[in-house]
Amino acid sequence: MHHYQQQLKVRRIYTIIAIAVFLIALFASLNFANNANSGKFFERLPYLFDFIKNFVPDSPMEIVRAMFDLPSPYADGSLKYDYTSDRHYITDSVYIPNFFYQLVITLNIALVSTIIGTTIAFVLCFFASTNLVGAGAVRWFTRRIMEVMRAFPEIVIAGLLTAILSIGPIAAIIAITVHTIGALGKLFFEVVENADMRPDEGLRAAGASWVERVRFAIVPQVLPNFVSYALLRAEINVRASTIIGAVGGGGIGEVFRLSIGRDHAAKTYAIVILLLIAIIAVDQFSAWLRRRLIGQQSFEFGRGAA
Structure with a gap:
């Protein structure tokens, strides 16, 4: 005691x-x-909080008008109240509001980057796993590549690429894809290293090739976790593409930077509301898709232990 x-x-x-x-x-x-x-x-x-208190639109309806590119009664010839000139016309009378159009660009950047990055990370992760390739040069080299890819934030990579490739979505796609490969590659190979190797041993005893062992012994085990990580990364990439837009990557991040820098309160609040709705929608869609792909029973309390 x-x-x-x-x-x-x-x-x-x-x-x-x-x-x-x-x-x-x-x-x-x-x-x-x-x-x-x-x-x-x-x-x-x-x-x-003085900025938020003073940064208010002339009328709450101005936020709606800015969001849907409607004419403003406060129009005085300045850009602050000019909501109609940025419309993207599909026909002579049908148009897409500018902020919705820019949001689609942002979501497109995130989607393309996620698909390309996930595909490459899926391939690389098997060469970085100790239980599949040992501790040799292939594993060491693959891991170092992925470490370099995730060493720098997306915004730093995008800033470098915009100086080379000029301003636009292409630089944003490459930047987010590079970071996605590095981040998902690490998560993927850690899942692979925790896989049950008994199916692999059985296939090896039957004379299966390395590719066949990976395809039939490892992939079915790790695929649910891969899907979860990929969907999570898609949500992260939506936010990243918005931030990168502020440094010249295009999309809604760029118009947000311009509107807040020019003291356009109605436009700024309209963009913030659209971003919140988009992020919530992406999160909900990701959760729904994860349940559909993995199975509802995995999310029910007590079912996983059974």
């Missing part, structure tokens, strides 16, 4: 020391950030 009390006392001392070190590091980091911010962070903190 005395020994337990002594150990408990030592653990409490270590906990207090750890908390103190954490608080000191946190304070030092905040102080450094404040100095790097010209010493204005703490001074401006009480005014944090």
